[in-house]
Amino acid sequence: MAEGPIVSFRGVSKTYPNGTVALTDATFDIRRGSIHAICGENGAGKSTLMKILFGLESPSAGQVLIDGAAVDTATPDFAGKHGIGMVHQHFSLVPILTVTENIILGHEPRSSIFIDRHKARRQVVELTQRFDLAVDPDARTDTLSVAAQQKVEILKALSRDTRLLILDEPTAVLSPPEIEELFNRLRDLCAAGMTILFISHKLHEVRALAETVTVLRAGKVVGTTPLAEVDDTTITRMVMGRDVDVPRRQRQQTDAPVVLELDRVSTRSRDPADRIEDISLTIRADEIVGIAGVDGSGQRGLVGVLSGLMHPAIGSIRLAGADMSRASAPDWRRAGLAYLPADRYARGGTASLSLADNAIAGTDGDKALQWGPFLRRGAIRRRVQQMIADYAVRAGGTGERLDSLSGGNAQKLIAARELAGSPKLLIADQPTRGVDVAAAALLHGRIDLAARNGAAVLLITADLDELLRLADRVLVLFNGKVVADLENHAGLTPAALGPYMLGLETAA
Amino acid sequence: MIEFFSAIADPAVFATVLRVMTPLLLAALGVLISDRAGVLNIGMEGIMLSGALIGVLVSAATANPFLGLFAALIGGGLLGALMAFFINGLGTQFIITGIALNMAALAATTLGLFLATGDKGMSGALKSGVLPNIDIPLLGGVPILGPLLSGHHMLTYLAILAVPAVAIMLARTPFGLHIRAVGSDPKAAAAAGISRNRVQLYALALSGVLGGAAGAYLSMGYVSWFAQNMTAGRGFIALAAEVMGMGTAWGTFAAAAVLGIAETVAITMQTKGLPNELMQMIPYIVPAVMLTVYAARRQAKARKIS
Numbered sequence: 010m011a012e013g014p015i016v017s018f019r020g021v022s023k024t025y026p027n028g029t030v031a032l033t034d035a036t037f038d039i040r041r042g043s044i045h046a047i048c049g050e051n052g053a054g055k056s057t058l059m060k061i062l063f064g065l066e067s068p069s070a071g072q073v074l075i076d077g078a079a080v081d082t083a084t085p086d087f088a089g090k091h092g093i094g095m096v097h098q099h100f101s102l103v104p105i106l107t108v109t110e111n112i113i114l115g116h117e118p119r120s121s122i123f124i125d126r127h128k129a130r131r132q133v134v135e136l137t138q139r140f141d142l143a144v145d146p147d148a149r150t151d152t153l154s155v156a157a158q159q160k161v162e163i164l165k166a167l168s169r170d171t172r173l174l175i176l177d178e179p180t181a182v183l184s185p186p187e188i189e190e191l192f193n194r195l196r197d198l199c200a201a202g203m204t205i206l207f208i209s210h211k212l213h214e215v216r217a218l219a220e221t222v223t224v225l226r227a228g229k230v231v232g233t234t235p236l237a238e239v240d241d242t243t244i245t246r247m248v249m250g251r252d253v254d255v256p257r258r259q260r261q262q263t264d265a266p267v268v269l270e271l272d273r274v275s276t277r278s279r280d281p282a283d284r285i286e287d288i289s290l291t292i293r294a295d296e297i298v299g300i301a302g303v304d305g306s307g308q309r310g311l312v313g314v315l316s317g318l319m320h321p322a323i324g325s326i327r328l329a330g331a332d333m334s335r336a337s338a339p340d341w342r343r344a345g346l347a348y349l350p351a352d353r354y355a356r357g358g359t360a361s362l363s364l365a366d367n368a369i370a371g372t373d374g375d376k377a378l379q380w381g382p383f384l385r386r387g388a389i390r391r392r393v394q395q396m397i398a399d400y401a402v403r404a405g406g407t408g409e410r411l412d413s414l415s416g417g418n419a420q421k422l423i424a425a426r427e428l429a430g431s432p433k434l435l436i437a438d439q440p441t442r443g444v445d446v447a448a449a450a451l452l453h454g455r456i457d458l459a460a461r462n463g464a465a466v467l468l469i470t471a472d473l474d475e476l477l478r479l480a481d482r483v484l485v486l487f488n489g490k491v492v493a494d495l496e497n498h499a500g501l502t503p504a505a506l507g508p509y510m511l512g513l514e515t516a517a
Numbered sequence: 518m519i520e521f522f523s524a525i526a527d528p529a530v531f532a533t534v535l536r537v538m539t540p541l542l543l544a545a546l547g548v549l550i551s552d553r554a555g556v557l558n559i560g561m562e563g564i565m566l567s568g569a570l571i572g573v574l575v576s577a578a579t580a581n582p583f584l585g586l587f588a589a590l591i592g593g594g595l596l597g598a599l600m601a602f603f604i605n606g607l608g609t610q611f612i613i614t615g616i617a618l619n620m621a622a623l624a625a626t627t628l629g630l631f632l633a634t635g636d637k638g639m640s641g642a643l644k645s646g647v648l649p650n651i652d653i654p655l656l657g658g659v660p661i662l663g664p665l666l667s668g669h670h671m672l673t674y675l676a677i678l679a680v681p682a683v684a685i686m687l688a689r690t691p692f693g694l695h696i697r698a699v700g701s702d703p704k705a706a707a708a709a710g711i712s713r714n715r716v717q718l719y720a721l722a723l724s725g726v727l728g729g730a731a732g733a734y735l736s737m738g739y740v741s742w743f744a745q746n747m748t749a750g751r752g753f754i755a756l757a758a759e760v761m762g763m764g765t766a767w768g769t770f771a772a773a774a775v776l777g778i779a780e781t782v783a784i785t786m787q788t789k790g791l792p793n794e795l796m797q798m799i800p801y802i803v804p805a806v807m808l809t810v811y812a813a814r815r816q817a818k819a820r821k822i823s
Contacts, residue, residue, distance in 0.1 A: 086710055101708035103698045114698055115709035117691040124691055165709075 013077050014038035015173055015204050016062065021071035023057050030228055031057040034071070037223050037233040039173075044195065044205045046219035046236075048212070048248055053225040053445075055208050059175055062206075063095045064088045089116070091173075094166030098177040098443070100158055102165070104151035109133045111150055112165045136164050142194060155304055156187045163194075174198065175206045178443065180214055184303040184510055185473065185503060192218050212241055212248075224248055248446065258297065258457050260481050265294035268465035269315075269434055274324030276310045276489075283310040283319065284489040292434075292465035297456070299480025299497070300469040301506050307489035308469050312438055315467065316348055317341040329433055342371065345433030347464070349424060349440045353416065357423040360412035364404055367411045368393040368426050396425035401451060417441075417448030424452055428459050435459050435466045441475060453479060473503035485509035492516070528664040530781060535673050536739070537784070538777030540565070540731040542676040544755035545762065545769045546683050547727030551597075552759060553687060554720035555700035555713075559615020560600055562752025563622030564725050568593045568732025570626040573645045573743040574633055582646030586733045593729020596622075597721035604721075605714040619752070627745050640743040648672060648737045672734045677770075679727070684766035696720055728752070750801070757804035761811065772807075779803040 016039040023032040032054040039045045049055050060066040061073065064087030072079045075091050088095065102111045109129050118128040133146040142160045144153070150161060159179065166174055176195075180188045195218060199205055209215050215222055216236055223233040224247040231247045269292040278284045282305040292298050300308060313319030314326060317338035326333045328344050336344070350356035358367040369389055372378060378389050393407045400421040404414055411419055420440065428435070437456055441449035456479060460466045470476050476483060477497060485493035485506060493509040493516040495501060508514040544561050551558035558564070568589040576585025600618060603609045627637055634642045651674060653667040687693035698706040699716045707713060731751070736743045758776055762769030783799040 089710065095708075097708065101702075101705040103702045103705045105701045106694070106698060110694060110698075111709075114694065114706070115711050117694060119691060123685075123689045124694060126689070 012041075014074075015041040015076065017074040017077070018058070019072040019074060021058070021061060021068045021073060023054075023061065023066065024069045032061075032068075033228045035225075035228075035230045036071075037230055039204060039206060040221065042199065042202055042204055043221060044199050044207060044219045046215040046222040047206065047208045047225065048215055048222050048244065049225035053248075054228040055225055056177065057228075058225070059095065059177060059206075059208060063093060063175060089169050092169070092171050093173045093175065094169065094171035095175040096159070096162045096166050096177065096179055098179075100162050102150045102158060102161060104149075106150055107146070108144055108148050108150060108153070108161050108164075109146045111161060112136070112146075112168050114165075116169060132168070133164070136168055140164065140167060140194065141197065155182045156184075156190075159183070159191070167198075171203070173204045173206065175208070177208045179207070180209065180211065182304060182471070184471070185506075186510075187303075188214070212244060215244075216241070245446075258460075258479050258481070260295060260297075261461055262295050263293075265296070265463070267291050268294050268329055269467075270327040271314075272325045272327075274314060274321045274326060276314060276319055277322045278310065278319075280309075281305055281489065282307065283313060285310040285314070285486075286489040288324075288489075288491055290484065290491070292467060294463045294465055295460050296482070297460050297466040297468055297480050299476040299483045300467065300486055301473065301476055301483055301510055302486035303510050304471060306486040306510075308438070308486060310489065311467075311486070312348075312436055312469065315341070315434070315436055316346060345431075347427040347432035347435045347459070349420070349427055349435070349437045351439040351442065351469075353420050353423055354412060358411045358419065361410060363408050364397070364402075364411060364414070364422060365389055365393045365407040368396055368407075368422060370426065396422065396429070400425040400455070401448075415445075417444035420444055421448055421451065424455055428455055431462050432459060432464050435464045436469070437466065438469045439471060440468070441470075441472065449475070473506060477501060477503070487512040530785070531665055532669065533781045533784065534774070534777045535669055537780040538773050539670065539673045539676045539738070540734045540751055541755050541758055541776055542770060542773040543672070543679065543727050543731035543734065544752055545758035545773050546676075546679050546766065547724035547731070548755050548759040549762065549764070549766060549769050550683065550687075550696065550720050550727070551724040553700045553764065554696045554717050555703060556601070556604060556611045556717045556721060557615075557756070558597065558600070558721060558724045558728070559612050559756070560596070560618030560622075560752075561615075561724070561728050561755055562748055562750065563615075563619035564593045564596045564728035565732035565735065565748045565752050566622045566626050566746070567596055568729035569736035569747055570629055570640075570732075570743050571729070572733035573640050573643060573736045573741075574629070576645040576737060576741075577640075577643035580644070580646065582648050582737055585646065585737055586648060586730070589729040589733035590726045591729070593725040593727070593732065594722045595725065597723070597725020597728070598718060600725075601714075601718040601721040605717055623746060626743075630743060630745065638745055643742070645737065645741045645743075647739065647741050648733070670734070670738055672730060672738060675730065680766050680770045687766065692716075692719070731755070754800065754804060757808060761804065761807055775807070776800060776803060 018035045018037055021032060021035045024030050035058060047055050047058065057066065061068050061082055064082045067083035073082050103114065112133050113129045118125040118132065130146055137143055142164055144157050144160045150158060153161065159182065179191060183191060195205055207219055219236060221233065221235050222244065224231040224244065226248065271288055271290040274288045275286050276284055285307040288311065300311065302308060310319060314321050317336050317340060321334055331344065333341065333344065354360045369378060378385055390407050397404055402418045402421045404418060414422065435456065440452050440456065444452065456466060468476065468479055480497050483495045483497050483501065484491050487510065492512065495516065509516065544565055548558050548561055571592040572585040572589035575588035576582045596618065600614055603614045604611045630640055631637045634640050636642060648671055650668055651671050656663055656667045687697060695706065695711050695716045698709065698711060699713050703713045732748065735747055754776060758772040759769050761772035780800040783796040786796045787793055
């Protein structure tokens, strides 16, 4: 086997048919047997680069060298032939199939015309043992937790004599202990000779795991450097092209009136994500309450009862003094709820509609935008252009489809809509998941501003840095219960929240 | 109730149930395969109708009903493949494509019939053959079971054998796994290197072959002629049967049997002097009622959970 780099990019460029330049003249090497990180903002070209390496797209110019030899990436089964496996950011598992079926999908062991099910199961059990990734081979995939699904995804990527494993933002859906567990497995894999390509925009994770980092910005390689030789500030500057202003929240008034009041609220549901138990909680105006907790600990139930999508089985909810226990979603909206949903294309907006249509959704009855039964297109366009300017949304025009925007820009547009007017209650559910650093900073600033303008804010996030940066008070959910209610002071760290999130300690 | 069961156990009634169930079952299994692959074959009615005409024409031309059946299977398969070409090759929407095929098939079969016979109504002028019944040796002599199980149409046996065959194909073969993967999550399937276009092409072709068999049964099973629009909506009833079958081969079998019984009841009642038109509604009312009940139950269940 060759000794040189396992993969070399030589002047790789990609221009899409619609004219979007995703990648310009990318040149760097990936050393055999190393953990190599790719860092960059959303839209910097990370995903395009990975799609080219995985054979999903072909470069418009330049060459990809594997083991020193130029290869044509756009051939069928390119990845399988060269031993490249990929763990996608959005899992590529078929929900109705079993773990075994998902792992063997596309390269099933056969006996005559049938799938050799015993052999398939044996292969999967061997894989789980060899890589120390325990998961039930016979479970239906959609019954598994997110962390377990990711294990399946990794096993699937490893199932074909893989020598290069690509992971695209693998930690976005995991809790801190799960992330630690994942990193340990990846280090083991690397020790066993696997080359790992780790895509992330979380710097501390890159530093914890990788030896070398390649930074991309606006489709260009800014640099490739061993992590030991650079400090965080340098990398941040490479990623951003400028220093990021990190807003530290300073609460203005601590004795503002109570806006939201939950009194011993419980829901009944089979799904643990929808189940909350005996939650009492008050949020004042100009207060941000952060909810921490492993994914599926009742966050969805809490959002559900605070937006009219679910109703409490027991307990009462009051918003600005009015009883909202049985209120419908429109009632909540009328009462002054603003909501940034975690799934911005399913709940936040409509992917196939234009930016303008998305930005004015919910404003029906606004006389400035309507003339009788007709919409005033000009007025709408001007208002939406204002929103786009205010929130620095990178978009071509108001007529573009929402899904033509990157995740961060779509979220900024939705935030512009939700925060227009002055909401009494803002629910921000994973407001910056998958969003680049600059967009996240802008969104943090706007959430802070909404609070200062008198909103009570409920922030649900898996990003503990974000939580500690914004929240005045932190509540930890575990199994639908509040297990900790902590003032956010300087001494509170992600590590300190870990035991509560895992249900090891309570401090309610 | 007892009367009902003893009526079903009557070999003559039982044979009638099987007779009316056969085309529904063949077509519904075809719909099932297409549905699991994510391209519900709305064009089943048109494929059946085409298969029925092709069968008669080839059977008459060759004086061999088996060649007629073979041609109907090939023709149905090609029409299924044509749908796949339109849907995935040219990007048409699959429901519209199916509706278009149904309308085109009705017109084209009428035209074909006219060109071949000079008659737009029936193909009585053509000398087409009839596919045979099969007497199972030994079994035929057994009392009670013998008359119940032996002596049915060859396509009836084929349809019943197709139930486990389709079930095993979906559950145990790589092709079946690919069908389920593509139908459930085409993006995930693509990431595993499975081509949606190819899987849907084969699924629709296979669906068409079953539709061709169902059509051939109508025109060559017990009669030897083709009549304009002789499927009379059976392709749509097959769609309903597949939905009632909850996406499984055995469920589809059960649904087709229920619909077969309903139609048998309708046929029997007609001979007893009840209004003809009212009785003819039964096979259409049963799936409507059952689908409504299913939908209501599913909603009740969803309410319970939330």
